[in-house]
Amino acid sequence: MTAARTRARRGEGERLRDEILDVAEELLVSTGDENAVSIRAIAQRVGVTPPSIYLHFADKESLLWAVCERQFAKFDAVLEAASATTDDPIEALRRRGEAYARFGLEHPDAYRMMFMARPTVADRHAATIDRSGGSAFTHHVEAVQRAIDTGALRPDLDALQVAIFTWSGMHGITSLLISLASFPWPDREQLVRGMCALQLRALKAEP
Amino acid sequence: MTAARTRARRGEGERLRDEILDVAEELLVSTGDENAVSIRAIAQRVGVTPPSIYLHFADKESLLWAVCERQFAKFDAVLEAASATTDDPIEALRRRGEAYARFGLEHPDAYRMMFMARPTVADRHAATIDRSGGSAFTHHVEAVQRAIDTGALRPDLDALQVAIFTWSGMHGITSLLISLASFPWPDREQLVRGMCALQLRALKAEP
DNA sequence: CTCCTGGAGTTATCAACGATAACCTAACCC
DNA sequence: GGGTTAGGTTATCGTTGATAACTCCAGGAG
Numbered sequence: 027m028t029a030a031r032t033r034a035r036r037g038e039g040e041r042l043r044d045e046i047l048d049v050a051e052e053l054l055v056s057t058g059d060e061n062a063v064s065i066r067a068i069a070q071r072v073g074v075t076p077p078s079i080y081l082h083f084a085d086k087e088s089l090l091w092a093v094c095e096r097q098f099a100k101f102d103a104v105l106e107a108a109s110a111t112t113d114d115p116i117e118a119l120r121r122r123g124e125a126y127a128r129f130g131l132e133h134p135d136a137y138r139m140m141f142m143a144r145p146t147v148a149d150r151h152a153a154t155i156d157r158s159g160g161s162a163f164t165h166h167v168e169a170v171q172r173a174i175d176t177g178a179l180r181p182d183l184d185a186l187q188v189a190i191f192t193w194s195g196m197h198g199i200t201s202l203l204i205s206l207a208s209f210p211w212p213d214r215e216q217l218v219r220g221m222c223a224l225q226l227r228a229l230k231a232e233p
Numbered sequence: 234m235t236a237a238r239t240r241a242r243r244g245e246g247e248r249l250r251d252e253i254l255d256v257a258e259e260l261l262v263s264t265g266d267e268n269a270v271s272i273r274a275i276a277q278r279v280g281v282t283p284p285s286i287y288l289h290f291a292d293k294e295s296l297l298w299a300v301c302e303r304q305f306a307k308f309d310a311v312l313e314a315a316s317a318t319t320d321d322p323i324e325a326l327r328r329r330g331e332a333y334a335r336f337g338l339e340h341p342d343a344y345r346m347m348f349m350a351r352p353t354v355a356d357r358h359a360a361t362i363d364r365s366g367g368s369a370f371t372h373h374v375e376a377v378q379r380a381i382d383t384g385a386l387r388p389d390l391d392a393l394q395v396a397i398f399t400w401s402g403m404h405g406i407t408s409l410l411i412s413l414a415s416f417p418w419p420d421r422e423q424l425v426r427g428m429c430a431l432q433l434r435a436l437k438a439e440p
Numbered sequence: 441c442t443c444c445t446g447g448a449g450t451t452a453t454c455a456a457c458g459a460t461a462a463c464c465t466a467a468c469c470c
Numbered sequence: 471g472g473g474t475t476a477g478g479t480t481a482t483c484g485t486t487g488a489t490a491a492c493t494c495c496a497g498g499a500g
Binding site for chain 2: 060134149152187197198201206208225227
């Protein structure tokens with residue numbers, strides 16, 4: 027189907043690994059259906075036979091987690107970029123929150139893999155999560171800490187707990203919007219902004 | 234494997250349907266793995282051959298949604314019971330929230346089906362959701378409205394929006410705890426209570 | 441130039457899954 | 471007591487993830 031691949035040279039085996047990841051990612055976003063990402067579909071698109079995949083990935087799950095790892099990097103970059111557009115630590119938190127939801131709604135399948143995966147799956151690949159998701163979470167905790175340090179948020183707050191709460195809030199609205207498509211939601215943007223505002227209201231220092 | 238079934242009498246066909254649902258539910262909670270709930274596994278446990286399942290359910294998805302419908306009924310009952318233990322509308326909201334999280338954490342697979350299903354799935358069975366999940370949501374909106382009407386929550390709030398926000402918040406913490414099992418969470422109970430408190434703080438009327 | 445090692449990828453095959461078509465059969469009604 | 475039909479079964483299909491065993495060819499050693 028796809029143009030015949032020329033066999034990779036010695037030591038160039040890694041090339042196929044990257045191609046597989048590219049195709050898997052593209053297949054995921056273009057079809058918008060995780061089930062469409064089958065080992066066979068990937069192999070066909072890459073121009074290779076299914077067993078070749080297993081030369082580079084232990085199983086399908088590992089492959090999907092490798093894709094996930096890439097997404098985490100993008101995700102982290104997007105949030106960091108969003109919060110870097112302002113000096114106000116509260117405004118930075120707001121922009122992080124809105125960017126979070128936007129990322130999830132624009133890449134629902136990636137988001138699903140990152141934050142709504144099966145517990146068994148997450149367990150087996152805990153190391154991957156720690157590496158790739160960990161840095162994004164750390165950045166979030168730091169952003170919260172800055173807001174506490176400057177007195178913008180209540181000083182009695184614990185940055186880690188606040189980070190978890192705000193994360194939960196934005197994850198809640200994002201994942202519900204993704205999963206319950208048939209629910210009669212009001213305007214999405216307004217919901218996201220409202221959720222951000224609600225949480226900040228509870229956390230901001232009294233004037 | 235299982236004791237040989239005696240063929241159902243005329244008009245008792247529905248009996249098999251119920252047995253299938255019982256087994257599917259039991260399989261889901263006992264294995265804790267949605268993949269373990271295969272048509273074949275169910276059929277074997279019921280003591281019947283796989284095609285018989287299709288006499289009562291159009292396909293696997295419909296079967297799972299029927300299970301889901303039962304869970305929604307339980308879920309709604311649990312939340313209503315929790316909020317009925319107090320007359321204070323704020324306390325009722327808190328108890329609803331904590332009961333929500335407890336239900337999710339105690340029945341993670343059921344919770345996953347109810348609130349974390351695929352959008353395509355949710356779309357095809359939108360009617361089912363509206364019927365079974367709708368009443369639970371309606372009850373929640375009513376609880377919020379009571380709190381607004383008594384002046385416990387800020388009077389400028391819209392009950393529907395507040396219901397969505399509080400739902401999102403509790404769903405956020407619940408689903409993250411379910412999905413990201415390997416994350417180094419602090420104490421679960423404390424997290425859940427903290428999330429409830431945080432949201433109520435933002436919504437309560439000024440003293 | 442020849443040999444031969446080992447990295448790269450294929451062919452053949454498995455078991456399990458969801459689903460369907462075609463068939464059987466026991467229960468009930470007249 | 472014989473047809474009708476609800477309540478199943480047998481046989482089979484296409485697809486999936488996965489593995490064992492083979493082939494092929496680049497490239498270094500002699």
